[in-house]
Amino acid sequence: MIKKIYLIGNPNVGKSVIFSRLTGVQVISSNFPGTTVGFSKGYLRLGDEKIEVVDLPGAYSLEPDTPAEEVAISLLKEYPKNEIAVINIIDSTNLERNLLLTLQLIAEGFPTIVSLNMCDDAVHRGIHIDAEKLEKLLSVPVVSTCAVTGAGIKLLIQRIKEAAAVSRSKLTHEESWVEIGKIVEQVQRLEHRHHTLREAIEDASVRPVTGLIMAAAVIFASFHIVRFIGEIIINRIADPFFINIYRPLLEKLTVNWQEHGFLFHFFIGELVDGKIDFKQSLGVLTTAPYIEFGMVLPYVISFYFILSLLEDIGYLPRLAILLDNLLHRLGLHGYAIIPVLLGFGCNVPGILSTRILESKRERFIASTIISIGVPCVPLQAMIFGLLGAYGGLYVAGVYLVLFCVVLILGLVLNRTLHGYSPEFLLEIPPLRFPPLLVLMRKLFYRIKGFLIEAVPVVLIGVMAINILLYFELFDSVTGLFAPIISGLFGLPKEAIVALVIGVLRKDVAVGMLMPLGLSAKQMFIAATLLAMSFPCIATFIVLWKELGFKNLIKSTLLMILLSVIVGTILNYLILR
């Protein structure tokens, strides 16, 4: 009787894609080791039964080396072996390395079924695997699958019940590799192929000179495409909608309302020159939707489109190799680039994915760097929207300041924290080109997640500000902080409101700066401070969970200290 099905396999063999196929639950999958750092659950209908399916993070063996692997292995041991089935997913293009875990699973007595995944890619590369023979040699069911297209999944489901524990002697690692060599020799046939273009690119991307040229081109192109798509959505879709359709509609609906009544103030806000100004009115139906849908969402779409593409192609680990040198000086190693890049989308998944780093020290450094020096997409979109009006140099300036802060912070943390950073040890996945449909599904899933999290918080944020403004409750609070805000940073004292609201969400916070009529310099300082200072509440909670209370406090103190120093320096020394 199977009560639970576990999906286990080496990193980056497509476990999450199989999981989505089996359960219909969409999870993020990519082409790099370590996409899944937690686990997801879903249900599979097997005849009349509904069985829970658990997608585990990738593991090379049953002895864990990273926190993500620990998660996988501890979960696997939660239930008695006779009540579970284990689907061991194997990358057909790299049978040899994958079989180590398979042999361990079978020897440990887990009821196992093997899914020979990515069989289409194997054929492309001239690798032929005799699944029947493999089944005989392993004495557990073996099914060829291609999760991305769905081939073989039905058969896999049908045969899950055949998974049963078989007896096989436990081997040492050396013995296992010898055994694996024998198995591979019998079941795998390699067609001789000439180097394809894809293989030539794969090679070039990990060599110093060609690799750096490619990296520069990829980063440059990504940045421009993100801006290009974002601007097209704003100029062609979002702005025309808000100005030509939404604004006249609101004006019609509220034509009979008193302009200074509470309801009007609450929903529409202050009129600017007798008209609704989406950036300055601060109403629940005006500024709130405009910030989220008119300014932030377009960039969320374009950013995640490019990030998802790079993830699925398998380029990111290649970037990690090239950056290893630099990141080593900051107490990290090359692979830390993955959490950092995810952090540019949203700090929360970025900090979660620091679990792919081995030591606590690295995770502390990476998480702190992300929460202080890496602005999330909503914040960046607002910075582009507001600061861009004063000229691109100011926008570039914010990034430059943040980059310097990250460098200094990393160098200092690396010198002062106890311990050392472990060495870089990473498998580089082959380059793959994802079907557009797969890419779009992932993009859709991420945007849905963004909207569910962002919209309510933005509404609450704008609502709070709106009510405070109406009842004129600000002056008493803002006065308290005036010495710091105005004295050190040269900002109007009302800017404290934005910094405080930043605790909720950064995009609303920048929105709060819009009606203040700041000068270019003030806007620059305020945007930089918002990027660096206290993280939003969601990031804060994740930091707490991942680092523990003591480290959270350390991280937060660093954040406050750095914000004050940088804000003051910018105000007094650099921008006179």
Place this chain on the structure above:
Amino acid sequence: MKKISLIQMKADHKGKVVEILGGNNLQQRLMNMGIYRGREVSKLSHIGLKGPVVVKAGRSILALGHGVAAKIIVSCE
């Protein structure tokens, strides 16, 4: 036949792993990823002076930090 570390080996050369210096932990991690005594590896590249070394072992491409690469001793022609 000479014994050298992966750092000293030239790019696009092949060698057989004869020894892995360093603790059990490292040996095991490398073992799990498919690098063990007797395994033939070829070096693809070395990024920068103190950067990682990229090797091919079987069908896997692995990036090894400088320190790790220095601990892997190979014999080659």
